[in-house]
Amino acid sequence: MNPDRMELVCPAGGFPALRAAVDNGADAVYLSLRGETNARNFPGLNFDRKALQKGIAYARGKGVKVYMALNTYPQPDIWTAATQAVDVAAEEGVNAVILADMGLLRYAADTHKDLTLHLSVQGSATTADALNFYHERYGVVRAVLPRVLSMSQVAQVIERARLDIEVFGFGSLCVMVEGRCMLSSYATGDSPNTKGACSPAHAVRWIETGRGREARLNGVLIDTFKPGESAGYPVICKGRYQVGSCDDTIYAIEEPTSLSTLDILADLLKIGVKAIKLEGRQRSPAYVGQATRVMRQALDACHANPDAYTPRPEWASQLAGMSEGRTQTLGALHRAWQ
Amino acid sequence: MKLSLGPIQYYWPRERVMEFYAAVEQWPVDIVYLGETVCSKRRELRAADWLEVADRLAAAGKTVVMSTLALMEAESERLALERLVQNGRFMIEANDATSLGLSLGKPFVAGPNINTYNAGTLRELRDIGAVRWVMPVELSRHILEGMHKARPDGLETEVLVFGRLPLAFSARCFTARARNLPKDSCELACLDYPAGLPLATQDGSGFLTINGIQLQSADPNNLIEAMPELQAMGIDVVRISPEPEGTEAVVRAFRGCIDGNLTPRQALDAMKPLFPRFCDGYWEGDAGMNWRESVSA
Numbered sequence: 001m002n003p004d005r006m007e008l009v010c011p012a013g014g015f016p017a018l019r020a021a022v023d024n025g026a027d028a029v030y031l032s033l034r035g036e037t038n039a040r041n042f043p044g045l046n047f048d049r050k051a052l053q054k055g056i057a058y059a060r061g062k063g064v065k066v067y068m069a070l071n072t073y074p075q076p077d078i079w080t081a082a083t084q085a086v087d088v089a090a091e092e093g094v095n096a097v098i099l100a101d102m103g104l105l106r107y108a109a110d111t112h113k114d115l116t117l118h119l120s121v122q123g124s125a126t127t128a129d130a131l132n133f134y135h136e137r138y139g140v141v142r143a144v145l146p147r148v149l150s151m152s153q154v155a156q157v158i159e160r161a162r163l164d165i166e167v168f169g170f171g172s173l174c175v176m177v178e179g180r181c182m183l184s185s186y187a188t189g190d191s192p193n194t195k196g197a198c199s200p201a202h203a204v205r206w207i208e209t210g211r212g213r214e215a216r217l218n219g220v221l222i223d224t225f226k227p228g229e230s231a232g233y234p235v236i237c238k239g240r241y242q243v244g245s246c247d248d249t250i251y252a253i254e255e256p257t258s259l260s261t262l263d264i265l266a267d268l269l270k271i272g273v274k275a276i277k278l279e280g281r282q283r284s285p286a287y288v289g290q291a292t293r294v295m296r297q298a299l300d301a302c303h304a305n306p307d308a309y310t311p312r313p314e315w316a317s318q319l320a321g322m323s324e325g326r327t328q329t330l331g332a333l334h335r336a337w338q
Numbered sequence: 339m340k341l342s343l344g345p346i347q348y349y350w351p352r353e354r355v356m357e358f359y360a361a362v363e364q365w366p367v368d369i370v371y372l373g374e375t376v377c378s379k380r381r382e383l384r385a386a387d388w389l390e391v392a393d394r395l396a397a398a399g400k401t402v403v404m405s406t407l408a409l410m411e412a413e414s415e416r417l418a419l420e421r422l423v424q425n426g427r428f429m430i431e432a433n434d435a436t437s438l439g440l441s442l443g444k445p446f447v448a449g450p451n452i453n454t455y456n457a458g459t460l461r462e463l464r465d466i467g468a469v470r471w472v473m474p475v476e477l478s479r480h481i482l483e484g485m486h487k488a489r490p491d492g493l494e495t496e497v498l499v500f501g502r503l504p505l506a507f508s509a510r511c512f513t514a515r516a517r518n519l520p521k522d523s524c525e526l527a528c529l530d531y532p533a534g535l536p537l538a539t540q541d542g543s544g545f546l547t548i549n550g551i552q553l554q555s556a557d558p559n560n561l562i563e564a565m566p567e568l569q570a571m572g573i574d575v576v577r578i579s580p581e582p583e584g585t586e587a588v589v590r591a592f593r594g595c596i597d598g599n600l601t602p603r604q605a606l607d608a609m610k611p612l613f614p615r616f617c618d619g620y621w622e623g624d625a626g627m628n629w630r631e632s633v634s635a
Contacts, residue, residue, distance in 0.1 A: 073453050075455050075477070076485065076488070102459045103456045103462060104458065126436075127435075133439030149411060177409055177507045179453060180451065180507050181505070182503070186503065186627050187626075193474075194476060220539060220543070221540050221541050239539075241538060241540070243516045243535060243538075250516075252548070253510075253512060337509075337510065338511065338520075
């Protein structure tokens with residue numbers, strides 16, 4: 001890869017989203033097979049084998065890479081499905097598989113020696129020593145960093161890590177260390193690690209009451225929305241709660257907001273980040289297309305002249321319009337967020 | 339079956355920690371895990387203090403294991419970890435992949451924050467030196483049974499049977515946030531909450547516990563009624579996670595159950611006055627917050 005460029009890695013929850021990403025300037029798309037082997041296991045989402053072949057052919061035709069995410073921690077009952085998914089990835093010739101589980105990494109490294117391995121954000125590797133462990137033991141060549149490090153910490157990691165670093169550039173913000181969050185299974189039984197699902201739709205109920213519209217997750221009151229208040233999808237980390245003896249209800253964990261690195265792309269390039277990932281395999285093709293188009297323009301400007309890079313107002317406003325709660329944050333990259 | 343005491347998850351004043359472990363010397367536990375696992379800013383005890391506590395517990399006949407931070411971010415944390423791994427006297431409990439990388443080849447315990455969800459991962463851990471794995475808290479009896487049977491030789495299994503469940507870690511400090519303080523000048527607010535800070539839903543139900551950068555269950559997980567099954571499976575170690583109050587009674591309840599001096603029901607009845615509610619849903623493969631006291635026994 002050209003050292004002076006960051007690869008734009010875009011989400012594809014299905015073929016229409018893949019096409020939108022490819023047509024709008026993705027360098028690579030990431031996708032998954034259907035089922036509990038990936039961290040976005042939502043109804044109607046992801047690829048069967050035939051769709052995968054079609055997707056790979058379409059992407060290849062336009063010179064775009066395809067990565068396959070297999071990033072849950074398969075329990076014994078789906079172990080065979082998980083190894084079969086690795087086999088499918090190898091047989092179909094994806095450019096890399098994105099894994100988190102050590103057992104599955106071992107299987108992939110031993111069984112498919114030519115298969116390129118990336119460490120998923122779900123792998124929770126936050127230090128150079130952790131990353132180098134995966135590199136040396138399994139031959140992982142790229143890792144996606146959890147959204148917990150400040151900018152200077154990311155730079156320190158890159159200095160000592162012997163693999164390429166990918167960071168999230170835009171989309172929903174996980175507040176917790178990815179791969180280390182069991183809030184969803186605590187309330188519903190299903191988590192990203194076990195079922196590839198956070199706040200699964202089957203557990204969500206909307207109830208109209210005199211106090212407003214309640215969002216409940218398996219009975220747990222996540223938030224109450226007054227008439228006219230915009231109501232986001234109820235995830236535990238973005239609900240309003242009471243803390244301690246205080247009667248006020250507050251966003252005790254995080255507000256509904258999206259991550260955006262639009263303003264700091266040139267800094268990410270300078271410290272040696274090799275790829276920018278857009279979150280959102282659960283998003284519509286229109287969303288994926290627009291987010292890809294904006295980030296493509298921004299990255300092109302950034303690559304052309306990093307020192308003079310300034311995001312155009314229309315890029316910022318387009319991304320803002322696609323953000324949760326219409327607000328954005330740098331998340332942990334900005335120390336004060338922490 | 340051995341009984342272990344997990345690391346203190348909260349931030350207590352130095353004196354309280356010292357008193358706690360002085361008492362632990364007399365408790366019927368076999369293994370004691372020591373050290374700060376949540377936040378590197380919690381420095382009431384320095385590394386040398388922890389080793390001193392470790393020596394005293396070892397002299398009292400306990401097996402001591404030094405636990406590592408669950409979330410490693412800063413360079414200073416790595417340097418401290420390197421020193422801990424090389425302490426030369428006590429085994430470590432690895433709680434993230436940084437410790438896996440640094441302890442390669444040395445015997446270690448793969449802690450509850452290492453994602454161990456299948457037998458393939460158990461083989462990997464054994465291969466790099468693990469002598470024991472601690473089941474991730476969200477796994478069920480069914481998964482535990484299969485994994486325990488499939489474990490490689492030389493690898494023991496440990497299960498958290500009592501204590502608030504560590505559910506999530508973040509770069510953000512939620513205790514500081516609740517006090518409207520930035521993390522970098524948190525005023526060590528965690529010292530004010532020896533049992534964490536309760537988080538309730540808008541209808542007043544206890545839901546979670548805020549403990550610095552960690553979120554825990556509101557109520558302690560309690561698998562006392564599963565003890566006969568855990569013993570029948572041949573689980574090697576069961577772990578109790580310390581609470582500021584009532585831990586000794588919990589230790590004695592589980593010990594009584596292991597030794598056959600108390601039925602699970604008697605042991606549960608002994609713990610009930612100490613805690614308003616428990617949870618055990620993960621054990622059955624359900625939502626972790628559930629609590630289903632069996633009506634039999």
